[in-house]
Amino acid sequence: MLGVDVEQGIELLATLTGLLSVWLARRAHVGLYPIGLVSTVLLVGISYRQALYAHAGINFWYSMMGLYGWWRWSTTRSEGRIGRATAKAWWVAVILMLTAWLVFTYVPVFLGLNPLKFLDVLSSSIAVGAMYLMSARHTEHWLLWILANALFTYLFFAAGHPLIAVQYLVFILLAIWGWRSWLLKE
DSSP states (O other): OOOHHHHHHHHHHHHHHHHHHHHHHHHTTTTEEEEEHHHHHHHHHHHHHHHHHHHHHOOOOOOOHHHHHHHHHHHGGGGGGGGGGOOHHHHHHHHHHHHHHHHHHHHHHHHOOOOOOOHHHHHHHHHHHHHHHTTTBBBBBHHHHHHHHHHHHHHHHHHTTHHHHHHHHHHHHHHHHHHHHHHHHH
């Protein structure tokens, strides 16, 4: 396949669809969800093989929230406007992040597996809240993405996947751009 093995091809497809998905999110375009599903499903497998189990779990979460967000963005009109997160939305996001932290920290140990890497747990827990706020069209989700993506960048460079790490660096730039774009749409 033109000098690219299957694993590299999967990594490239996950990267390209992930970048396109975030670019579409910046534009608040519903197409971010079906494109993003391709990336997240592929990243479940890549992360699992690298023993980044929380990241695999978070990509599974992204896939489920992607289906929910796709449905919500496709079926809502007035409720679908971009805006600031309410106190209730923040409470839900914080509860989801804490729940993710507990699940990623204690479930592997309960199952007799090795504990997950601290940064894998932290970054993935932050991303749980970011995805929830994004599905509800709250501008602040971009700030959580910036933080989570900075941690993901380090994780994937350390795991020997520079292409995915560079993707997360680009995600940081797109998140800054997206945050500014969404502020103007509020």
